[in-house]
Amino acid sequence: xxxxxxxxxxxxxxxxxxxxxxxxxxxxxxxxxxxxxxxxxxxxxxxxxxxxxxxxxxxxxxxxxxxxxxxxxxxxxxxxxxxxxxxxxxxxxxxxxxxxxxxxxxxxxxxxxxxxxxxxxxxxxxxxxxxxxxxxxxxxxxxxxxxxxxxxxxxxxxxxxxxxxxxxxxxxxxxxxxxxxxxxxxxxxx
Numbered sequence: 801x802x803x804x805x806x807x808x809x810x811x812x813x814x815x816x817x818x819x820x821x822x823x824x825x826x827x828x829x830x831x832x833x834x835x836x837x838x839x840x841x842x843x844x845x846x847x848x849x850x851x852x853x854x855x856x857x858x859x860x861x862x863x864x865x866x867x868x869x870x871x872x873x874x875x876x877x878x879x880x881x882x883x884x885x886x887x888x889x890x891x892x893x894x895x896x897x898x899x900x901x902x903x904x905x906x907x908x909x910x911x912x913x914x915x916x917x918x919x920x921x922x923x924x925x926x927x928x929x930x931x932x933x934x935x936x937x938x939x940x941x942x943x944x945x946x947x948x949x950x951x952x953x954x955x956x957x958x959x960x961x962x963x964x965x966x967x968x969x970x971x972x973x974x975x976x977x978x979x980x981x982x983x984x985x986x987x988x989x990x
Contacts, residue, residue, distance in 0.1 A: 806937070817830050854874075877902055924939055
């Protein structure tokens with residue numbers, strides 16, 4: 801399987817605002833978040849059926865992100881009802897938002913098509929600062945395929961740890977930006 805490439809470079813750009821419904825049908829808008837950091841990740845419907853779902857991993861470390869004043873938001877082409885059902889069954893309590901028409905996913909450039917011309921979501925994570933600028937982004941799929949070519953037990957080991965590695969990168973990036981008070985992004989201090 802060939803990984804899908806992310807074709808946009810939004811690093812340093814103002815994050816695209818959106819207002820989407822959560823599992824209760826309540827609008828949630830990016831520009832209304834008050835946290836210092838937002839971890840915005842995109843997921844596909846298959847994330848609701850996988851035991852290795854990024855949603856489950858993010859949910860497990862939510863407190864670590866909260867300690868860094870970071871909020872986790874997932875966006876996917878699923879209905880409010882599907883989100884509600886998934887959250888009840890899995891015990892997940894992070895913010896998941898419905899993007900059934902793919903509008904926000906398309907604005908962020910994470911929609912691709914399979915060889916069968918079926919819309920697929922490129923598994924991207926964006927780190928957004930308190931001023932709503934995108935500081936960093938990661939293609940979780942490319943990261944996985946980069947390390948999966950080793951074969952045998954190494955593939956199994958990586959399969960089990962790939963999301964932990966990704967989450968560790970996001971946490972390290974936030975901690976690094978927080979510690980480096982001289983760091984400036986588009987003239988903004990952290």
